[in-house]
Amino acid sequence: MLKERPLSEKITALDGQVFDVVVIGGGAVGCSAAREAAAAGYSVLLAEKGDFASGSSSRSSRLLHCGLRYFEAPNPMRYFARHPARFLTSLSMARQAMRERRELVLTSRERVTPIDFFFPIYSDGPYRPWQVDMAFGLLKRLAPGDVPLDYTRLKKPEALQKPMVAALGNRAKLAGAAQFTEYQFNWPERLCIDAVLDAEEAGAVALNYTEARMGDMQNGARKVTLHGPDNAHATVRGRRVMAMSGIWIDKVLSAPGKRASRKIFGTKGGHIVIRLPEEYRGQGVSTINSWGEPFYCIPWHDLHYIGPTETPYEGDLDDIHVDEHDLEFLLSETASLFPGLGVTRDKVIRTWAGVRPLTYDPAHPKGSRARELHDLGPEGLEGVYAMTAAPVMSHRDSGRKITGVLHSGLSPSGTASALSYRPRLPIENSNAQPIAEGAGYTLADVRHAVRHEHARTLLGVLFRRSGVGLRHWFSDAEIARVAEEMGAELGWSEAERETEIDRYKRDITRLYGVPNRRDRAETNDDATIPQGERA
Numbered sequence: 391m392l393k394e395r396p397l398s399e400k401i402t403a404l405d406g407q408v409f410d411v412v413v414i415g416g417g418a419v420g421c422s423a424a425r426e427a428a429a430a431g432y433s434v435l436l437a438e439k440g441d442f443a444s445g446s447s448s449r450s451s452r453l454l455h456c457g458l459r460y461f462e463a464p465n466p467m468r469y470f471a472r473h474p475a476r477f478l479t480s481l482s483m484a485r486q487a488m489r490e491r492r493e494l495v496l497t498s499r500e501r502v503t504p505i506d507f508f509f510p511i512y513s514d515g516p517y518r519p520w521q522v523d524m525a526f527g528l529l530k531r532l533a534p535g536d537v538p539l540d541y542t543r544l545k546k547p548e549a550l551q552k553p554m555v556a557a558l559g560n561r562a563k564l565a566g567a568a569q570f571t572e573y574q575f576n577w578p579e580r581l582c583i584d585a586v587l588d589a590e591e592a593g594a595v596a597l598n599y600t601e602a603r604m605g606d607m608q609n610g611a612r613k614v615t616l617h618g619p620d621n622a623h624a625t626v627r628g629r630r631v632m633a634m635s636g637i638w639i640d641k642v643l644s645a646p647g648k649r650a651s652r653k654i655f656g657t658k659g660g661h662i663v664i665r666l667p668e669e670y671r672g673q674g675v676s677t678i679n680s681w682g683e684p685f686y687c688i689p690w691h692d693l694h695y696i697g698p699t700e701t702p703y704e705g706d707l708d709d710i711h712v713d714e715h716d717l718e719f720l721l722s723e724t725a726s727l728f729p730g731l732g733v734t735r736d737k738v739i740r741t742w743a744g745v746r747p748l749t750y751d752p753a754h755p756k757g758s759r760a761r762e763l764h765d766l767g768p769e770g771l772e773g774v775y776a777m778t779a780a781p782v783m784s785h786r787d788s789g790r791k792i793t794g795v796l797h798s799g800l801s802p803s804g805t806a807s808a809l810s811y812r813p814r815l816p817i818e819n820s821n822a823q824p825i826a827e828g829a830g831y832t833l834a835d836v837r838h839a840v841r842h843e844h845a846r847t848l849l850g851v852l853f854r855r856s857g858v859g860l861r862h863w864f865s866d867a868e869i870a871r872v873a874e875e876m877g878a879e880l881g882w883s884e885a886e887r888e889t890e891i892d893r894y895k896r897d898i899t900r901l902y903g904v905p906n907r908r909d910r911a912e913t914n915d916d917a918t919i920p921q922g923e924r925a
C-alpha cells in the first residue's frame with residue numbers, strides 16, 4: 391500500500407467547504423479550466439480520480455495539427471457541396487486548429503517540436519493536386535503567417551527524393567506529395583501538470599487520486615463527495631460543477647440519479663511504435679487509410695509511431711489498450727503504406743491506445759468531432775456543465791470558454807491574477823544524478839515531482855512528469871533508484887517499494903505492451919493496480 395496520508399488529510403480537511411467551481415477531471419480540459427477559472431478569481435477545486443493526465447490526454451497522436459484533417463472526406467468537393475453546414479463546421483474547426491497551433495508554438499516552444507510532414511497524392515486517390523493546394527491555401531488564410539505551414543507541393547520526381555515518400559507503396563500511382571510543417575506535443579501530460587501548477591499558484595485546490603461524485607443542490611451550490619485513498623472522504627459544494635471528465639462524462643452525470651441524455655460517443659484509437667532506419671528521422675506521413683480515415687506515421691525522437699485506429703468503443707473505460715485486432719489492423723495498414731519497410735509484429739516496440747471523448751450525435755454514426763460545452767441545467771442538473779470532443783491542442787481555448795460560462799452568472803469570490811503559461815522546466819541542479827543517461831531529468835527532479843507536482847507513482851514520475859518513459863526503456867537498476875528516491879519522500883517501506891516497482895512493470899506492459907508479448911494472466915490482475923493507474 392502506498393502511503394497517501396498527506397493526500398487523505400488534505401481531502402478530509404475540505405469537508406464542508408464551498409467553492410465557486412468544482413472541476414471533475416484532470417485531463418487537458420479540466421486542468422486548463424481550473425487554471426483559467428482560478429486566474430479569473432474563482433475559488434476552484436480540481437478533483438481527478440487517477441493521476442492528472444492519466445486519461446485520453448495521455449493516449450493521443452500528440453499532434454498540434456493544422457486542421458487539414460477537417461477537410462478530409464472520401465470525395466471532398468461532392469461531400470461538402472451536399473453538406474454545406476458541415477463545411478462551415480470544418481472551416482471553423484480548422485480555424486480553431488490554426489489559432490491553437492499558433493498560440494502554442496509562440497508561447498510554449500519548449501513543449502512542441504516541428505516535424506516535416508508529407509501528404510502523398512495519388513492519381514487514383516480522393517484528392518487532385520489542385521484540391522490539396524486549395525486546402526492549404528485556405529488554412530494559410532485562417533491564421534496570421536508567423537507560424538508558417540511551409541507548404542510546398544512536390545511533383546513526383548522531387549517527392550521521391552524524400553526517403554519517407556520513396557518508401558511508400560503504390561508508387562506507380564503517386565502523382566506527388568504535399569510537404570508541410572506540422573507540430574507535435576513533446577508530451578501532452580506535462581501540459582496538464584503545468585496547468586495544475588498554474589491553477590494552484592492562482593489559488594486552486596488540486597487533488598489527484600480523488601474521485602468526485604455529484605449530489606443534489608443545497609443552498610445554491612451542488613454537493614460533491616470526494617473519495618480518496620485510505621477511505622478518505624469529504625463533502626464539498628460547488629456553485630458550478632464542471633464535469634470535464636472525458637469519456638467518463640455520462641457516468642459522472644448519472645451520479646445524482648438524474649437522467650441526463652447521452653453526451654459521449656467513444657472511439658478507440660491505437661498506435662504502434664517502431665524504429666525506422668536513420669534516414670527517416672524527423673519525417674512523417676499524413677495519409678488516409680483503407681477505411682478513408684486519417685492515418686499517420688509520426689517521428690518521435692529516434693522512433694516513429696503509426697496510427698491511429700478508429701473504432702467505436704463500448705468496453706471497460708478503465709482498461710484501454712491495443713488488442714490483437716487493433717494490432718493486426720495497424721500492421722496491415724502499415725504494410726500497404728510502406729510495403730518495403732518490413733514492419734512485422736516482432737518489429738513493434740510498444741503500443742498505446744486511448745478513447746476519444748467525441749460528442750454523441752445520432753446524425754454522426756461515428757461520433758461528432760465538434761467540440762461542445764453542454765449546459766445541463768435544462769436536464770435537471772442546474773449549474774452543471776460538460777465539454778465533449780475537446781482535443782488536447784484546444785485545451786487553452788476550452789479552459790477560456792468554460793470560464794466564459796462562469797462569468798455569465800457568477801461573480802468570482804476572489805481577485806483575478808495574470809497567467810504566463812510559462813512551461814515548467816526541470817529544476818536546474820547540475821550536480822544531481824540523472825534518472826538515466828541523457829534523460830535530462832534528475833533524481834532532484836524526482837524529489838521535486840513528489841513534493842510539488844503531486845507525483846505518487848513511478849508511472850506518474852517516469853511517464854507524466856518527466857516524459858522520459860515513452861522513449862527510454864528503464865533498466866531495473868534505474869527503476870529501483872527512482873523508487874528509492876520516491877520512497878524516501880513518501881515514506882514507503884521496502885516491501886511497499888517492491889510492490890510499487892512490480893505495479894509499474896505491470897502497468898507498462900498493460901498500457902504500452904505488444905499484445906502477443908503481453909502476459910494477460912498477470913497484467914489483468916487489476917486488483918493490485920491502484921484505481922488511479924487503471925485508465
Ligand SMILES: Cc1cc2nc3c(=O)[nH]c(=O)nc-3n(C[C@H](O)[C@H](O)[C@H](O)COP(=O)(O)OP(=O)(O)OC[C@H]3O[C@@H](n4cnc5c(N)ncnc54)[C@H](O)[C@@H]3O)c2cc1C
Nearest residue numbers: 415417419439445446447451453602636659744781782783
Ligand atoms: C487515439 C487518439 C488520438 C488523438 N489524437 C489527438 C491529437 O493528435 N491531437 C489532439 O489535440 N487531440 C487528440 N486526441 C484527442 C484528445 O486526446 C482528447 O480529446 C483529450 O485528451 C480529451 O481531454 P479531456 O480532458 O476531455 O479527457 P481526459 O484526458 O480523459 O480527462 C478526463 C479525466 O477525468 C477523470 N475522471 C473521470 N471521472 C472522474 C470522477 N468521477 N472524478 C474525478 N475524475 C474523474 C479521468 O480519470 C480523466 O483523467 C486523440 C485522442 C485519441 C484517443
